[in-house]
Amino acid sequence: MFADASGHAQENAEVNANRAIVDVDPFHDLKQELRLTWPKNRLVRFVFHGHSVPAGYFRTPVVRRFDSYPMLFHQEMCKRYPNAVIDVSITAIGGENSASGAKRFADDVLVLKPDVIFIDYCLNDRRIGVEEASKHWRSMIQQAREKKIPVVLLTPTPDSNEDITNPQSPLAAHAESVRKLGSEFNLPVVDSYAAFQRLVSDGAEVSTYLSQPNHPNRLGHQVVADAILKWFD
16 A cells, blocks of 8 residues: 555655755756766766665565665666666675674775765664664764765664554664754755655555565565655656
């Protein structure tokens, strides 16, 4: 079951509100580059850094890379910008949290010289807590800033072991922490968690979007991909 028109309107309003905070359109110049044709165009690289979800794990140990949200994003971007040379690199590792991700950020992510970096670690960051996780997200954000590379932060996808309607749940706390980091550093936030909350409030079962309790299925990955793509309309 998908959100109705009012749900989409609310989601668009939230994206526009975040866009107003970070800039009128933080990717305006990049989208202009994506419209260039040969021989003026160049390779544009998006890097997705995080845990098992962007890595493409469905029902562990099965990996369905081409059904993951980074690849769904890649396919749609190629349709929107048919003359662009677009690369999507996934540096995500299953089971990892932001502490490990921050340690390898320079060697695995920055070395790729990306145009945009996406960070998604909240599900596994529950093991280290909001305060500790925030420290490592800050480290990655600051490392990227030193290289003048734009960063997009993602709030978590659901876990059916938690009540997504409970504002006091661990995932809700991590989602709010990511939103605060977005405001603090003036960064775009893809609020996946809010998108799934809207679906549930519209009557959907969260399990409809999951392949196992803590991994989305293809439908769930599409929800995240659609939320990212709103920044590249």
